[in-house]
Amino acid sequence: MKLLHIDSSILGDSSASRQVSAAAVAQFRKKDPSLEVTSLDLASDPLPHLDVEALSWLGKELTPDVSARPELVASARAMKDFKAADILVIGVPMYNLSIPSQLKSWIDRIMVAGQTFRYTSGGAIEGLAKGKKIVLAVARGGLYGEGSPAAAFEHQVTYLKAVFGMMGVTDITVIEAEGLATNGGADRARILSDAEQKAGAL
């Protein structure tokens, strides 16, 4: 079994999503010591914004003249690792109501028509990345749960569920550490400990 562990927080050691994603990966390793884990840190090793040249190579074998270009190699690697993974654990901070742009750049490499989804003749969409398990380790400063005043501004989990759902992934677990900045951060330790506990029960 292969697990792809992705982090995207820019906050390094003080990142909440990194803490929770690490707990989730530790739990999967505990359950399956032979698990093959690949790690991708999109903050320290970012993919550039998708441009038309990178787009033209997505899903294709790089020819020898471009095969040493680091940005194209990284694109190809992102797609290969995504396709190969049975489990993905993704650390997802909320930045400005959505996901970090580093994570969006990764999604732009893996959500490719004809590779991970396809448009059918009737206009419907068929996911081509079925059978994966995805855990989203989500962190946010505020509260965006159902019924909260800011619920309509939540474009982090809803967006990622749409992205992976369109690629055919149905097994998506969300572990939320939210409200980290409410009450001046007084509840942070408890919220994080609850989230880590959920990760430890996966």
Ligand SMILES: Cc1cc2nc3c(=O)[nH]c(=O)nc-3n(C[C@H](O)[C@H](O)[C@H](O)COP(=O)(O)O)c2cc1C
């Ligand atoms: C650039 C930036 C933008 C943020 N935007 C939001 C936001 O829109 N809503 C929110 O609730 N928290 C926001 N926060 C707070 C983060 O969601 C919070 O610090 C969370 O812990 C981030 O995850 P991380 O610790 O893994 O980086 C923002 C933080 C940063 C650094």
